[in-house]
Amino acid sequence: MAGDALLTVGELRLRHRQAGVLLDGVSLTVKRGQILGVVGESGSGKSLTGLSVLGLQPEGSLSGTLAFDGEDLTRFTPRDWRRFRGHRAAMIFQDPMTAFLPVRRIGPQIVEQIRLHTKLSRQAASERVVSLLARMGVPSPEQTAQRFPHELSGGLRQRAMIAMALSCDPELLIADEPTTALDVTVQAQILTLLKEIGAREASVMLITHDMGVVAQSCTDVAVLYAGVVIETGPVASVLQTPLHPYTQALLTAIPPMDGPRPERLPVIEGVPPSPETRPSGCVFAPRCPQISPECAVRPAMRGEGAHRAACVLVA
Amino acid sequence: MKGLASRLGQMMLVLFGISVLVFAVFFATPGSDPSARIAGRGASPEVIERVRHAYGFDRPLPMRYLTMMDHLFISRNLTSYVNHGQNVVSEVFAAAPVTLSLVLWAALFWVAGALVFGMIGAAFQGGWIDRLLSFLALIGLSIPVFWLGEMVNLVSQSRFHESWLFSWVPPLGYVPFATSPLGWAKGLILPALTLAVAFIGLYSRVLRTDLLTAMQDDALRTARAKGVGPWRLWFCHALRLSGLSALSLFGLDFAQLLGGGALLTEVVFALPGVGHLTYQGLSTLDLPLIMATVLYAAFFVVIANAMIDGLYRLLDPRIGKGSHGG
Numbered sequence: 001m002a003g004d005a006l007l008t009v010g011e012l013r014l015r016h017r018q019a020g021v022l023l024d025g026v027s028l029t030v031k032r033g034q035i036l037g038v039v040g041e042s043g044s045g046k047s048l049t050g051l052s053v054l055g056l057q058p059e060g061s062l063s064g065t066l067a068f069d070g071e072d073l074t075r076f077t078p079r080d081w082r083r084f085r086g087h088r089a090a091m092i093f094q095d096p097m098t099a100f101l102p103v104r105r106i107g108p109q110i111v112e113q114i115r116l117h118t119k120l121s122r123q124a125a126s127e128r129v130v131s132l133l134a135r136m137g138v139p140s141p142e143q144t145a146q147r148f149p150h151e152l153s154g155g156l157r158q159r160a161m162i163a164m165a166l167s168c169d170p171e172l173l174i175a176d177e178p179t180t181a182l183d184v185t186v187q188a189q190i191l192t193l194l195k196e197i198g199a200r201e202a203s204v205m206l207i208t209h210d211m212g213v214v215a216q217s218c219t220d221v222a223v224l225y226a227g228v229v230i231e232t233g234p235v236a237s238v239l240q241t242p243l244h245p246y247t248q249a250l251l252t253a254i255p256p257m258d259g260p261r262p263e264r265l266p267v268i269e270g271v272p273p274s275p276e277t278r279p280s281g282c283v284f285a286p287r288c289p290q291i292s293p294e295c296a297v298r299p300a301m302r303g304e305g306a307h308r309a310a311c312v313l314v315a
Numbered sequence: 316m317k318g319l320a321s322r323l324g325q326m327m328l329v330l331f332g333i334s335v336l337v338f339a340v341f342f343a344t345p346g347s348d349p350s351a352r353i354a355g356r357g358a359s360p361e362v363i364e365r366v367r368h369a370y371g372f373d374r375p376l377p378m379r380y381l382t383m384m385d386h387l388f389i390s391r392n393l394t395s396y397v398n399h400g401q402n403v404v405s406e407v408f409a410a411a412p413v414t415l416s417l418v419l420w421a422a423l424f425w426v427a428g429a430l431v432f433g434m435i436g437a438a439f440q441g442g443w444i445d446r447l448l449s450f451l452a453l454i455g456l457s458i459p460v461f462w463l464g465e466m467v468n469l470v471s472q473s474r475f476h477e478s479w480l481f482s483w484v485p486p487l488g489y490v491p492f493a494t495s496p497l498g499w500a501k502g503l504i505l506p507a508l509t510l511a512v513a514f515i516g517l518y519s520r521v522l523r524t525d526l527l528t529a530m531q532d533d534a535l536r537t538a539r540a541k542g543v544g545p546w547r548l549w550f551c552h553a554l555r556l557s558g559l560s561a562l563s564l565f566g567l568d569f570a571q572l573l574g575g576g577a578l579l580t581e582v583v584f585a586l587p588g589v590g591h592l593t594y595q596g597l598s599t600l601d602l603p604l605i606m607a608t609v610l611y612a613a614f615f616v617v618i619a620n621a622m623i624d625g626l627y628r629l630l631d632p633r634i635g636k637g638s639h640g641g
């Protein structure tokens with residue numbers, strides 16, 4: 001089934017009453033069997049995009065298209081959302097420390113989700129939890145299910161979180177910075193796990209600010225800047241031949257592993273625009289070294305095949 | 316086990332401290348000399364002196380303290396200075412069930428009321444219902460309980476007693492549960508409601524704030540992402556997370572009321588409870604009665620604290636199992 005679109009987000013805009021326009025045209029596609037990395041700086045709207053797919057964005061007016069496997073998510077009623085969340089698409093969060101309810105054991109929290117979406121008995125659900133935990137590489141899963149969240153290490157907790165997210169066999173797994181709060185070694189293990197999941201079970205939308213994570217585990221990538229997707233494409237293509245000046249600048253800012261040590265790392269001058277100061281044209285124009293008069297109009301995505309960027313320089 | 320022992324030790328220490336304090340303050344109070352009171356009005360100095368000797372008031376204070384404690388705890392025949400021969404220990408034990416019944420009923424009303432109004436307030440945060448509830452809570456908190464009690468009596472006992480609404484209200488006073496469970500309940504509903512009004516006001520606001528804080532918690536976002544519906548979200552997740560601070564508050568208030576804090580309600584509704592007894596002891600400067608009621612109250616506060624601690628540990632596993640020595 002690989003190849004057909006599972007989630008299509010088109011020109012998604014979110015206007016918050018106090019904070020202003022937080023998302024200003026996010027377009028991306030997650031295909032079945034894909035691991036899509038959504039990268040961007042803090043405040044670029046990557047987490048909000050993830051939350052919007054589950055209808056959990058902060059209150060505000062949302063426009064654009066959100067289609068999941070042919071269904072229009074923007075028309076969902078609260079009841080539809082309840083059946084959708086955790087069942088067809090599930091989310092794991094940045095900090096597994098606070099994401100579990102601290103006063104209940106891990107097992108029952110996962111059982112709750114299973115029983116919300118299936119007709120399994122408590123007994124059957126508990127057995128499923130144990131097998132899920134085992135599949136996520138949790139040692140002695142029976143005992144772990146009986147533990148409280150604070151009794152587990154960060155890595156185990158995140159594994160339990162992933163087990164919970166996968167408990168109802170979702171088609172899409174949204175992982176919001178799942179490794180940011182973890183040690184580097186644990187990070188690598190969790191990424192390997194996510195990669196396996198992407199290969200076997202569900203499509204993954206991996207939200208991160210770390211290009212290294214993208215290179216290591218994603219098949220595709222969408223680069224967000226100031227609430228706008230500015231470049232998308234297969235990971236290898238985007239990392240080797242970035243089209244957008246922002247992506248190019250980002251990648252040159254990564255310290256080289258070999259060769260002569262640079263005196264200073266290149267930086268992008270200036271700061272990303274806030275929702276109030278976001279230009280009406282290309283959002284990166286104020287910091288772009290290759291600015292031209294055409295940049296006063298917001299460029300559409302252009303390019304050949306899967307690798308596209310929103311920049312006038314792209315032929 | 317170790318925790319229990321240290322609890323007991325702590326309780327002993329508290330009771331000892333309070334009893335010494337009450338004892339010392341009593342004898343330092345001007346005009347409290349019990350000999351003169353026992354001897355009666357216009358008694359000659361010789362008679363007073365004889366009484367003093369007979370009652371042992373001429374012995375040193377520590378001796379007198381020990382004697383009183385012996386009478387109170389060991390021989391349990393401590394008698395009142397005012398009503399001769401009245402055994403204060405049995406007085407307190409007779410009054411305790413009355414207070415216990417009243418406070419249990421009140422706690423039932425105030426927990427239910429706080430849950431209902433707190434949840435409604437939180438669910439309609441900022442709306443007119445929330446503002447109305449907050450206004451009512453303020454009124455409930457500021458109405459003096461004795462005034463409210465008098466009003467309730469006025470309405471239910473005389474003015475509208477014949478109407479269908481209040482014809483079930485029995486005359487003031489207490490009916491023991493053993494005599495008639497129905498009479499017991501009927502007689503306590505209005506006093507308990509009166510007592511509960513202020514607490515409902517306070518607790519519904521505390522709970523509302525806690526619920527709203529809990530709703531912002533990461534764990535609640537996870538719950539939403541799991542597909543948890545609104546009812547389950549409020550009752551199983553938010554309430555579970557936010558009930559803890561209200562619980563510790565509840566423990567203190569409950570113990571305080573059991574120890575005689577419901578005095579005004581008991582007096583207004585003519586319930587012969589511990590508060591009533593304390594009031595009687597204070598107004599007649601009757602040391603044995605004061606001592607017995609104060610120690611009884613302190614005992615309950617310590618016990619209730621221990622119970623709340625245990626419950627807290629049960630509800631919040633993050634609180635270390637062994638923080639109390641073990």
